[in-house]
Amino acid sequence: MQTTTSPTGTTVQPQRARRRKGIGFWIGRAVLGLVIALVALAASGAIYQAAATAIDRRSYPPLGQLVDVGGYKLHINCIGPTNTGNPTVILEGGLGATSSAWAWVQPDVAETTRVCAYDRAGTGWSDPTAELHDAYHIAKSLHTLLQNANVARPYVLVGWSIGGLYVRAYADQYRADVAGVVLLDSASPDQCTSTPAAQARCNTATRMSAIMPALARIGVMRVMSRFQPASGLPEPQSAEALAAAAATKDWDTLTAEFLASPATYAQARASVFPAGVPLFVLTATDHDTPPDLEQLWQGWQNDMATLSTNRVHQVVVGAHHTALVLAAKDAKASVAAILQVVAAVRTGQSLTP
Numbered sequence: 412m413q414t415t416t417s418p419t420g421t422t423v424q425p426q427r428a429r430r431r432k433g434i435g436f437w438i439g440r441a442v443l444g445l446v447i448a449l450v451a452l453a454a455s456g457a458i459y460q461a462a463a464t465a466i467d468r469r470s471y472p473p474l475g476q477l478v479d480v481g482g483y484k485l486h487i488n489c490i491g492p493t494n495t496g497n498p499t500v501i502l503e504g505g506l507g508a509t510s511s512a513w514a515w516v517q518p519d520v521a522e523t524t525r526v527c528a529y530d531r532a533g534t535g536w537s538d539p540t541a542e543l544h545d546a547y548h549i550a551k552s553l554h555t556l557l558q559n560a561n562v563a564r565p566y567v568l569v570g571w572s573i574g575g576l577y578v579r580a581y582a583d584q585y586r587a588d589v590a591g592v593v594l595l596d597s598a599s600p601d602q603c604t605s606t607p608a609a610q611a612r613c614n615t616a617t618r619m620s621a622i623m624p625a626l627a628r629i630g631v632m633r634v635m636s637r638f639q640p641a642s643g644l645p646e647p648q649s650a651e652a653l654a655a656a657a658a659t660k661d662w663d664t665l666t667a668e669f670l671a672s673p674a675t676y677a678q679a680r681a682s683v684f685p686a687g688v689p690l691f692v693l694t695a696t697d698h699d700t701p702p703d704l705e706q707l708w709q710g711w712q713n714d715m716a717t718l719s720t721n722r723v724h725q726v727v728v729g730a731h732h733t734a735l736v737l738a739a740k741d742a743k744a745s746v747a748a749i750l751q752v753v754a755a756v757r758t759g760q761s762l763t764p
Contacts, residue, residue, distance in 0.1 A: 464657070467658070470654070478559050480556050485529060486530045488517075489525060496757065497524040500753065501557070503569060506669065508652075509652060519746045546674070567589075571597070572597065574595075580675075592690050596693065597712075597715060599715070601676070601711060691723050692725070
C-alpha cells in the first residue's frame with residue numbers, strides 16, 4: 412500500500428484507512444450513546460419508583476398501629492372482641508404477603524374472637540431491619556411486638572405457606588403463649604432438599620431473587636406488577652397488596668427471607684411442637700408443580716399433621732396454594748379451621764375430624 416506526501420510534507424493516509432477509522436469511531440459513539448441511554452432509562456426508572464412509592468404511602472395509610480420493637484416499628488392490626496378467656500388469633504403470612512392479604516379471613520374470625528394481622532419487618536407498613544430474616548428472628552420480633560402492643564394471651568397461631576415454619580419456631584420458643592396452631596398449606600422444612608428436582612427449583616429461585624431488589628429500585632417490578640393477575644382480594648386490600656408488591660423495601664425483605672430459608676428450614680426441622688396443643692393442618696391440592704412434587708407436598712402435609720396428637724388434617728380438593736387466603740370461596744375453609752381450633756381452646760376438648 413502506498414502513501415502520498417502533501418506539498419507541506421505531511422503524509423496522507425489512503426482513503427480506505429480513513430474509512431476504517433471512521434467506522435470504528437461511529438461504532439464507539441453508538442455504544443457510548445447506548446450506555447448513556449440505558450443509564451438515563453435506569454435513572455428515570457429510579458425517579459419513577461421513588462415518586463410512585465411516595466404516592467402509595469399517602470394513598471394507603473396503615474390500618475393498625477406501629478409498635479416499637481427495639482429500634483424499628485412493626486405494624487399490627489387487631490380487630491374483634493377482647494373478652495377475657497378468648498384466645499387471640501395471630502395471622503402469619505406467606506413469603507411477600509402483608510397484613511392486607513387476610514381480608515377474607517380476618518373479619519370473619521373477628522366475629523368470634525380477637526384476631527391480629529401484622530407485617531413482618533420490611534414488609535407492608537413495617538420498618539425494615541438489619542436483623543436476620545430466619546424463623547427464629549422473625550418469631551422473636553413477633554413475640555416482642557405482641558408484648559409491646561399488649562395483645563392478650565393465649566394465642567392461636569395461623570401460618571400460611573412459609574409462615575407455617577415461622578409459626579412452628581414461635582410455638583417452640585414461646586410454648587406458654589401458644590394455645591393452638593393452624594397451618595394453611597404450610598411450607599415444609601424438606602421442600603428444597605428432598606429431590607434433585609426440588610433442589611433445582613430452589614436454586615433457580617435463589618438466583619432470580621438475587622436480582623429482584625435491583626430491578627425494583629428502577630421501577631421494573633412496579634411495572635411488571637401491573638400485568639399480574641388480580642389478587643382476588645376485595646378493595647382496598649387488593650390495591651394495598653399491589654402497592655406493597657411494588658415497593659423496593661418489600662423486595663429487599665422478600666429476598667432476605669428467601670436467602671435465609673435454609674436456616675429457617677433447619678430451625679423448623681429442629682423445633683419441638685408443644686405437646687397436646689390443638690393443631691389443624693389445611694392442605695391445598697394445586698401448586699403448579701409436576702405430579703411428583705405434588706405427591707411430595709401432600710406427603711409433607713401428612714407429616715405435619717403428626718406434630719400433635721390432638722390434630723385434624725383436611726384437604727381442600729381443587730384449591731390453589733394461594734386460594735386458601737386470597738380467594739373468597741376457599742378462604743372460608745381457612746376460617747372454619749381457625750374457629751374449630753378456637754372452640755377447642757375454649758372448651759378444652761380435643762379437635763374432631
